Amino acid sequence: MDLQQLRYVVAVADTLNFTRAAERCQVVQSALSHRIAALEREVGVRLFARSSRRVELTGAGAAFLVGARECLAAADRAVADAAAAAGVVRGRLAVGVIVTTAAVDVPEVLQRYRARHPDVRVVLRSGRSDDLAAAIRAGELDIAFLGLPEGERPAGLETVVLDHDRHVLVVEAGHRLAGASGVALTEITDETFVDFVAGTPARAQSDRAFATAGLVRDVAYEAGMVELIIRLVARGLGVALLPQAFIRPLAEDDPRLALIPVADGPRRLEYLAWSRFNPSPATRAMLDVLGVRPSSPRS
Template sequence: MLNAVELRQLTYFEAVVRCGGFTRAAGDLRVAQTAISAQVRRLESELGVTLLARTTRRVRLTEAGELFLDRARRVLAELAAARDEAAQVADVVRGSVAVGTTGVLGGLDLPAVLAGFAARHPGVTLSLRTGLVDALAGDLAAGELDLVLGPVHPGPPSGVLVTPLSDDRLVLVTPPGRAGGDLTAFAGEPFVCLPVGSGLRELLDGLAARLGVDLPVRFEASAPDGVRDLVAAGLGVAVMAASVVERPGPAVGVHEVVPPTSHPPFGVLHRSSMSPAARALHTWMIRSAGPPPGREHRPGTTGPRR
């Protein structure tokens, strides 16, 4: 029956017709002539028709063979196209991707995500750089990075797009045993924060201005985990992304911010034009993070805040 027809039978049959005989087809395919003859006969048996009229000098197509040849060539052409597309897909995941990341990952298990991508695309070399999101976004716009992972702030650089991946929220972090409360109650107390120019520092300064109180930063850390470490040591209090304090680390008190204040969602920044390898990693990150909290937005627009 037709379901038993094999691809090699179609290949051998088409070669016999194209080459004008079994001997030439065997030479073209570098297959023994007896093997080609046997497979073509098996094909005819499966179809229940004679495809080739054989003589001692040459072979010619029967009427059924002419009809079948057209179909066979279509199948072989489609297969060749499919192989070409598969080869192109394989090629797009070769190369290198430079990724910038902040300490705010929105609960994304970045090592596991990258390990999964590397296993799926071993032809891609990955490099990581850590820093503040604004500086990393600038490097992205300059072409020094391919992707940046971090909080999505309004007004990304020109040519940079943002895909939100997960929500995050702002929390008040205190030394262990310290009660929370309204932020106005912490006026004048030492705060721990990221340096000037960071999104978190801008957020804290905005809170102080909105509330009309002094929330002085007495200690700075270069990364969110460092902020947590200093708070745990009793040097002050801080506001930061909940995803940071949900990770393993030194014990701290975690409280809701009063009044409630939004924190930018976590997302991936990229240029409008990505290399095939960067696009593959971008797609992998989206799939790993699950349903996004909002649509991709473009330069000059305000990123979603949760």
């Protein structure tokens, strides 16, 4: 058994197609199939059930895949550590980003990172703050930019607060409140709201503010994408509460929208989060670019 065979197994498991797996690994399909068959003979079990039309992991294959991924990650980390000891940062950096990140200019940060460490392959993943934090804990992400309600921290991770932000009310330009110098939650509780999906950290920020004020509101539209929320508001279908630092630059370029400060509105903290356990050289290099000093590795 060797690492290349493990890479072939992972590629087939990811694509569920021997042809696409071979293309990903840059080998001919016959060679990949031969190596996997040899591995199956060595371990004494079938890893894949396959026919002319379909490929699936067997139960044994699913169990084998977990260890295969761990072995490949350990091998990649060994190479990265050796290179770092020689003063070169290599390997892979998996970065999670919420779509409303505003505390840092992520493309600009990646540009500086690339200039310093061109040998690192950066993989970006967007998603909800809770999902991204869970991915760091699971070893799927190295570092992430998160947004959480005030008073809430990502559990089990190293974090640094990047910014404190307030939400503003976003309305269509012809709305009765457009141009107001400010509002309170009691003045907008009867409005029709557009918001993120219930149960997400982005939605919790507004839900908690209304609950704290003892108010109930009507969320008529739920959306998983902030772009869709903005479009619904611009059509006059409802109003929304969004982080000021994120929405203000967009509203300045969109005459369909108006922003109103909310005196007792939601507040958000933007975090940078990474694993407490032995961050990789690529992760430490990103922390350095961001001016963050990590704590000593923990066992």
